[in-house]
Amino acid sequence: MILTPEGLEALRSQLIVSCQAYPGEPMRDPRTTGQVAASAVIGGAAAIRVQGLADVQFTRAAVEVPVIGLWKDGHEGVFITPTLRHALAVANAGAHVVAVDGTRRARPDGLSLAATIAGVHRDSHALVMADCGSFEDACSAAEAGADLIGTTLAGYTGERPKTDGPDLDLLEQIAAAELGRPLIAEGRIHTPVQARQALDAGAFAVVVGTAITHPASITGWFKGAMHA
Numbered sequence: 001m002i003l004t005p006e007g008l009e010a011l012r013s014q015l016i017v018s019c020q021a022y023p024g025e026p027m028r029d030p031r032t033t034g035q036v037a038a039s040a041v042i043g044g045a046a047a048i049r050v051q052g053l054a055d056v057q058f059t060r061a062a063v064e065v066p067v068i069g070l071w072k073d074g075h076e077g078v079f080i081t082p083t084l085r086h087a088l089a090v091a092n093a094g095a096h097v098v099a100v101d102g103t104r105r106a107r108p109d110g111l112s113l114a115a116t117i118a119g120v121h122r123d124s125h126a127l128v129m130a131d132c133g134s135f136e137d138a139c140s141a142a143e144a145g146a147d148l149i150g151t152t153l154a155g156y157t158g159e160r161p162k163t164d165g166p167d168l169d170l171l172e173q174i175a176a177a178e179l180g181r182p183l184i185a186e187g188r189i190h191t192p193v194q195a196r197q198a199l200d201a202g203a204f205a206v207v208v209g210t211a212i213t214h215p216a217s218i219t220g221w222f223k224g225a226m227h228a
């Protein structure tokens, strides 16, 4: 299945579940990622977002829904699918959509975001999601040819405060600009009510990660509330 920009319409108002385990964690195993992804699809996830080439491959085999893939390299600066090489590797692993750093920061390979997106479109069938950290990022990512605009990096690049929940103000601002690309709300959506609020703020679809697929964090939330 090749996902086209028109095909994205199937994701309108839907829930996308991000399944990620971090280096050194017990669940850091592509088979586990695939199983968690398949469980999320049973619950109604319309697409899955996963990190790492093996996780993309295992998840493609485990679910029928579109897979958004990324490759995190490092954890500072531009680290979400930072170069065209990373992006094409994610596409070749089978991702329908490649999520890349969509900020205005310099990229390690010296390519612009526009050149990176053009390279993915030229050499693969994948669409590109730009993970943005601000309104300005979103505008320039749309200009650069991104197929989807995400608020993934809001609160992580210094341009926006790290809100407790989703950055609803940013979502409203980007939605009002009518950039003509699906706007994906992502980042710190921890409750069903917040997911609904993200849609109401103008999001086309909503990504939830930690609150569904990261038991260590969720356990910590309960424990913290009990001992506050």
Ligand SMILES: CC(=O)N[C@H](C=O)[C@@H](O)[C@H](O)[C@H](O)COP(=O)(O)O
Residues within 6 Å of the ligand: 018, 020, 070, 152, 153, 156, 186, 187, 188, 189, 207, 208, 209, 210, 211
């Ligand atoms: C900033 C960054 O590195 N975000 C990553 C992007 O893929 C993931 O660590 C997040 O879990 C994902 O964005 C979903 O967000 P949340 O887990 O808050 O629902």
